[in-house]
Amino acid sequence: MASSSDVTQDAQDAQRAFRSALSMFATGVAVITAPRATGAPIGITVASFNSVSLDPPLILFSVDRRCLSLEDLQQTSTYAVNVLSHHQQHVSNRFSKPNSSKWDGIEFSTGGCDANVLLPEALAIFECEPYAQHDGGDHVIFVGRVVRHVVRSDSEPLIFFGGKYRTLTADDAVCA
Ligand SMILES: Cc1cc2nc3c(=O)[nH]c(=O)nc-3n(C[C@H](O)[C@H](O)[C@H](O)COP(=O)(O)O)c2cc1C
Numbered sequence: 001m002a003s004s005s006d007v008t009q010d011a012q013d014a015q016r017a018f019r020s021a022l023s024m025f026a027t028g029v030a031v032i033t034a035p036r037a038t039g040a041p042i043g044i045t046v047a048s049f050n051s052v053s054l055d056p057p058l059i060l061f062s063v064d065r066r067c068l069s070l071e072d073l074q075q076t077s078t079y080a081v082n083v084l085s086h087h088q089q090h091v092s093n094r095f096s097k098p099n100s101s102k103w104d105g106i107e108f109s110t111g112g113c114d115a116n117v118l119l120p121e122a123l124a125i126f127e128c129e130p131y132a133q134h135d136g137g138d139h140v141i142f143v144g145r146v147v148r149h150v151v152r153s154d155s156e157p158l159i160f161f162g163g164k165y166r167t168l169t170a171d172d173a174v175c176a
Helices: 003-024 070-075 089-094
Strands: 030-034 042-046 050-053 058-064 079-083 124-136 139-151 158-161 162-165
Touching: 030 058, 030 070, 042 058, 042 070, 058 070, 058 124, 070 139, 079 139, 124 158
Parallel strands: none
Antiparallel strands: 030 042, 030 079, 050 058, 058 139, 079 124, 124 139, 158 162
């Protein structure tokens, strides 16, 4: 007969296998930023960013219900998606840990619309107003309406694949 610890172990193994399969989908890396009424701004590293709609212009990302910033993000009236370039791995690492000093030494501006918090070195920035939030199991799915976007085309993206950071090689960059 299976013991409860076997069942727990099986569930953990199944979850690990699922995560591992999902990690075969290469993504970029972005930091979701938003102002807070008091205290340091919100900053969360995500790989779940994706496009949704051109008309209206919508994007999405999902946030783990355990994230400390979730409640503030659910209440904010504006947020930005900062797509990281290949030299911003340290920025991704910084915003991927719950830490009170996340912003120490990180350059940011608050010059966007609605006083958005922006990472000026990002490859692209999408400033959004909240459009919808959906239940996503142990995550909350945020859909944002893009009100402004900028692109810096002179850099390469930071890639996340197989649980590791990657960069495009010269060959990868030339896909016909
Ligand atoms: C490359 C990478 C991608 C990540 N993607 C997500 C994601 O899409 N959603 C999420 O909730 N957490 C993601 N995380 C983990 C969060 O960044 C992490 O939980 C962070 O500490 C949340 O900040 P907070 O707890 O201060 O709110 C990712 C981490 C890394 C390193």
